[in-house]
Amino acid sequence: xxxxxxxxxxxFKMGVVPQENNLDPDFTVYENLLIFSRxxxxxxxxxxxxxDELLEFxxxxxxxxxxxxxxxxxxxxxxxxARALINRPRLLILDEPTVGLDPQSRHLMWxxxxxxxxxxxxxxxxxxxxxxxxxxxxRLVIMDNGKILVEGSPxxxxxxxxxxxxxxxxxxxxxxxxxxxxxxxxxxxxxxxQIYTDKPQEVTDHLLSECKLTSVTxxxxxLEDVFLKLTGxxxxx
Amino acid sequence: xxxxxxxxPPELTSGAxxxxxxxxxxxxxxxxLNFLPPFIEPLLYxxxxxxxxxxFIEEIDGVPYAKFIAPALISVSVMYGxxxxxxxxxxxxxxxxxxxDAIIATPLSIEDVIIGELLxxxxxxxxxxxxxxxxxxxxxxITFPHSLLIIPFAFLAGLLFASLGMCIAAVTPNIMSINxxxxxxxxxxxxxxGTFFPLNVLPEIVQYIALAILPxxxxxxxxxxxxxxxPGWFLLTNLLWILVVCAIVFVIxxxxxxxxxxx
Numbered sequence: 001x002x003x004x005x006x007x008x009x010x011x012f013k014m015g016v017v018p019q020e021n022n023l024d025p026d027f028t029v030y031e032n033l034l035i036f037s038r039x040x041x042x043x044x045x046x047x048x049x050x051x052d053e054l055l056e057f058x059x060x061x062x063x064x065x066x067x068x069x070x071x072x073x074x075x076x077x078x079x080x081x082a083r084a085l086i087n088r089p090r091l092l093i094l095d096e097p098t099v100g101l102d103p104q105s106r107h108l109m110w111x112x113x114x115x116x117x118x119x120x121x122x123x124x125x126x127x128x129x130x131x132x133x134x135x136x137x138x139r140l141v142i143m144d145n146g147k148i149l150v151e152g153s154p155x156x157x158x159x160x161x162x163x164x165x166x167x168x169x170x171x172x173x174x175x176x177x178x179x180x181x182x183x184x185x186x187x188x189x190x191x192x193x194q195i196y197t198d199k200p201q202e203v204t205d206h207l208l209s210e211c212k213l214t215s216v217t218x219x220x221x222x223l224e225d226v227f228l229k230l231t232g233x234x235x236x237x
Numbered sequence: 238x239x240x241x242x243x244x245x246p247p248e249l250t251s252g253a254x255x256x257x258x259x260x261x262x263x264x265x266x267x268x269x270l271n272f273l274p275p276f277i278e279p280l281l282y283x284x285x286x287x288x289x290x291x292x293f294i295e296e297i298d299g300v301p302y303a304k305f306i307a308p309a310l311i312s313v314s315v316m317y318g319x320x321x322x323x324x325x326x327x328x329x330x331x332x333x334x335x336x337x338d339a340i341i342a343t344p345l346s347i348e349d350v351i352i353g354e355l356l357x358x359x360x361x362x363x364x365x366x367x368x369x370x371x372x373x374x375x376x377x378x379i380t381f382p383h384s385l386l387i388i389p390f391a392f393l394a395g396l397l398f399a400s401l402g403m404c405i406a407a408v409t410p411n412i413m414s415i416n417x418x419x420x421x422x423x424x425x426x427x428x429x430x431g432t433f434f435p436l437n438v439l440p441e442i443v444q445y446i447a448l449a450i451l452p453x454x455x456x457x458x459x460x461x462x463x464x465x466x467x468p469g470w471f472l473l474t475n476l477l478w479i480l481v482v483c484a485i486v487f488v489i490x491x492x493x494x495x496x497x498x499x500x
Contacts, residue, residue, distance in 0.1 A: 007346070008344045008346070011342070011343060011344045012344050014342075016342040018338065018339075018342070020335060020338075022334070022335035022336070022338050022339040024259075024336055024339065025334055026263040026336075027262075027263070027266075031262075035259055035262065038255050038259075039252075039255055039340060039343035039344060039345050040343060040344060041344075087343075
C-alpha cells in the first residue's frame with residue numbers, strides 16, 4: 001500500500017510508541033485507552049474487553065483510575081505500549097521504547113515485545129541501547145548521519161566487524177610493537193588497546209608469555225563494539 | 238509561497254466528531270465547574286452595569302439599559318467561549334499536551350483534529366448562550382420564542398470565533414503572545430461592537446470599520462433583534478456577512494494549523 005494514497009488504511013493496521021509519552025493528561029489510564037479505541041472505530045463493547053486485556057498485559061490493572069500525569073515514567077511507557085496495541089496492529093513502530101527506564105521496567109518492556117514478536121507482529125524500533133537491539137532484533141541497521149552504514153543480524157554484524165571476542169590491555173609501546181609483529185587486528189583507544197579476535201584464549205596466552213603484560217581482559221564482543229568501531233568514538237554534537 | 242494553499246477546502250469526515258467527542262468528554266468530567274460561569278457572568282454584568290450604571294442611563298433607543306446590554310452579554314460570551322477554547326485551549330492541547338500528535342498517529346488526519354476542535358469551540362459557545370438565556374430571562378430582559386433562535390445562531394457565530402482563535406493558535410510563537418491579538422482585536426470588539434452603547438454614537442468612519450471588520454458587531458445586531466423580539470429581513474445582511482466570513486476564516490484556520498503541524 002502506498003502511504004500517500006492509503007494513509008488511513010495503513011494507520012488502521014499500525015501502532016506507534018513515540019519517543020515522547022503523549023498520553024492524554026485530561027483522562028485516567030482506563031479512559032486513555034477507551035478514548036483511543038474510538039479513533040480506530042472499535043465498537044465500545046469490544047473496546048472495553050480489549051482495554052481490560054491490555055491493562056492486564058502491561059500490569060496496570062491497579063492504576064486504571066489514576067490520571068496519567070501522576071504515573072511514573074515506567075508506568076507511562078507501559079500505558080503508551082498498551083495504547084499502541086488497542087487496534088491489534090500488524091506493524092508496531094517504537095521510537096526509543098525504553099529510554100530513561102529503570103532496569104526492571106526495561107526488561108518488562110523487552111519481554112512484552114518478544115511476546116508480540118512471537119505472535120507475529122512486525123516490530124520496527126529505533127534505539128541507542130545496543131543491548132536492546134541485540135536482544136530484540138532479527139535484522140538491524142546501524143545508521144550514522146542519516147546514512148545506513150551496515151545491516152544484518154546482530155550476531156552476523158559482530159562476527160563480521162569485530163570477531164567473537166575482544167582482548168583489552170594497557171596502552172604500551174612494547175605491546176604495540178609486539179602486536180604489529182603478529183599482525184594482530186587491534187585499535188588504540190586512549191590508554192587502552194583493544195584486540196579483535198576469534199581466539200581470545202590464544203591471544204591472551206600469547207600476550208602474557210611474549211609481551212610482558214601487567215593486565216589483560218578478554219570478553220565477548222558486543223554490538224556496542226561494532227557501533228563504536230563504525231561510527232567512531234568522537235562525541236556527537 | 239503559494240497563497241492558494243490557505244484556501245484549500247478541508248475534508249470533513251466522521252473523524253472530526255471523534256475529536257469533538259474527546260473534548261466533550263473532558264468538559265463533562267468537570268461539568269459542574271464548567272456550567273457555573275455562564276450562570277454567574279451575566280448576573281455580575283447585569284448587576285454592575287445594568288442596574289448600577291443603568292441608574293444613570295435612562296434609556297437607550299427607548300429601552301432600559303439592562304435590556305439593551307442583555308443581548309450583548311450573550312454575544313460576548315459566545316465570542317469568548319469559542320475564541321478561548323480554540324486559542325489557549327487548542328494551543329495547550331497541541332503544544333503542551335501533545336494530544337494532536339497522539340491522535341494523528343491513529344487513522345484520524347490533521348484535518349479531522351482541527352475541525353473537531355473548531356466544532357467543539359462552536360459547541361462551547363452554544364452551551365454558554367443556552368445557559369445564559371434562562372438567567373437573563375429571569376429578569377424579564379428577553380423575548381420568547383424569538384430568543385430561542387439564539388441557540389442555533391450561537392453555533393454559527395461560535396464557529397467563526399473558534400476559527401479566529403485557531404488562526405491565532407496556529408501562528409503564535411508561544412502561549413504568552415496570544416495576549417496581543419486579544420488586546421488588539423478581541424477587547425476592542427468587546428467595547429466597540431454596539432455592545433454597551435449604540436454603534437451610532439461613534440464617528441461614522443468608526444461605525445463603518447466596526448461593520449466591516451468586527452464580527453461581534455453583526456452578532457450583537459442579530460442577537461439584539463432576537464432578544465427584543467423584533468427580527469426582520471434586514472438581519473439577512475448580517476447573517477450573510479457572518480456566513481461568508483466564517484467559511485473563509487474556517488478554511489484558512491485549518492490550513493494554517495496544518496502548516497504548523499506538518500513542518
